[in-house]
Amino acid sequence: MENIEQYYTPSTLAEAVQLLANCEGNATLLAGGTDLMNQVNAGAKTIATNFINIKRIKELSDITITDNKIRIGALTSITAIQQSELIKEQASILSDTADAFASGQIRNSATIGGNLCNASPAGDGCIPLLALDAVVGLSSFENGEVKTRLLALKDFFVGPGSTQCHTNEILSFVEFDAKPEGIGFFEKFGTRPALDISIVSIGFHASKNNKTLSNVRIALGAVGPTPLRAYETEKVIENKTLNDLTPEFITSVEEIIAQEISPISDVRGSDWYRKEMVSKLLKRILNYVVR
Numbered sequence: 184m185e186n187i188e189q190y191y192t193p194s195t196l197a198e199a200v201q202l203l204a205n206c207e208g209n210a211t212l213l214a215g216g217t218d219l220m221n222q223v224n225a226g227a228k229t230i231a232t233n234f235i236n237i238k239r240i241k242e243l244s245d246i247t248i249t250d251n252k253i254r255i256g257a258l259t260s261i262t263a264i265q266q267s268e269l270i271k272e273q274a275s276i277l278s279d280t281a282d283a284f285a286s287g288q289i290r291n292s293a294t295i296g297g298n299l300c301n302a303s304p305a306g307d308g309c310i311p312l313l314a315l316d317a318v319v320g321l322s323s324f325e326n327g328e329v330k331t332r333l334l335a336l337k338d339f340f341v342g343p344g345s346t347q348c349h350t351n352e353i354l355s356f357v358e359f360d361a362k363p364e365g366i367g368f369f370e371k372f373g374t375r376p377a378l379d380i381s382i383v384s385i386g387f388h389a390s391k392n393n394k395t396l397s398n399v400r401i402a403l404g405a406v407g408p409t410p411l412r413a414y415e416t417e418k419v420i421e422n423k424t425l426n427d428l429t430p431e432f433i434t435s436v437e438e439i440i441a442q443e444i445s446p447i448s449d450v451r452g453s454d455w456y457r458k459e460m461v462s463k464l465l466k467r468i469l470n471y472v473v474r
């Protein structure tokens with residue numbers, strides 16, 4: 184922290200991206216600080232000479248719906264997502280994730296934008312948003328104005344702690360289609376029910392029309408260097424009817440998803456254990472779907 188020379192608290196997105204442009208890449212952004220400050224204290228990250236606290240930018244803290252698209256501002260807290268009636272009605276998978284996220288205290292400070300930009304393979308917020316096929320808005324200051332490019336979330340993560348958000352950009356929102364007819368489930372497995380990093384996590388989203396599943400999307404956490412989609416498994420379930428989801432079919436899908444992933448072994452779980460847990464959590468979800 185001793186190398187900080189300037190501390191800024193912009194109150195608008197325009198002010199913040201202009202500051203970033205002036206800093207020419209030599210800046211660190213602070214949102215809720217629940218990842219960043221721990222990483223700095225542990226010596227895993229250093230703060231640049233320009234420290235920009237973006238938490239006071241009110242325009243990035245709203246949850247809105249326009250033309251059937253739900254937009255969540257990057258500075259929206261996990262508590263606000265958990266309590267949003269709109270999210271409960273249109274994207275319950277995200278409410279369920281917020282329920283399983285950290286503790287009340289952390290949820291009050293932690294932002295959804297910080298969760299995505301921290302790019303942990305185990306970041307819980309990434310999983311439902313991948314399953315909802317979300318896009319992110321990345322804003323910068325160009326030719327005297329705010330420019331925002333859209334990028335599919337599935338293309339956003341590069342590796343652990345690394346994303347496609349450039350040093351002159353702020354992630355300003357995440358957006359996805361409202362899904363009133365959709366079904367979604369989130370399951371997270373850790374050594375204890377709260378305040379634990381996921382050993383594995385899984386999100387499932389699909390449209391269910393006339394008992395047929397379409398637009399099947401499965402997202403997985405902590406089984407690779409980034410949060411990821413299980414495309415092969417999705418294809419096998421796509422266009423299946425509920426009658427097709429027999430115990431034999433579900434067993435075969437469990438094997439397919441285990442073959443599709445290559446998790447690492449670490450102190451929290453072996454590769455074998457992670458594959459087993461992903462298979463079993465998918466089985467649990469498919470049994471919910473059938474009910």
Ligand SMILES: Cc1cc2nc3c(=O)[nH]c(=O)nc-3n(C[C@H](O)[C@H](O)[C@H](O)COP(=O)(O)OP(=O)(O)OC[C@H]3O[C@@H](n4cnc5c(N)ncnc54)[C@H](O)[C@@H]3O)c2cc1C
Pocket residue numbers: 211212213214215216217218219220221257258283284285286289292293294295296297298299300301305306307308348352353354355378379380
């Ligand atoms: C006790 C504890 C429990 C936790 N439990 C969980 C859990 O259950 N699940 C989980 O997923 N996480 C958990 N976390 C991690 C953390 O709370 C989340 O990842 C949180 O969402 C991070 O958001 P933040 O606003 O605090 O980010 P910050 O710490 O402020 O920022 C994180 C990183 O993203 C960058 N950044 C932030 N916002 C933006 C933006 N808008 N644009 C560009 N870059 C940005 C920052 O520069 C920084 O590098 C836990 C943390 C703690 C301390």
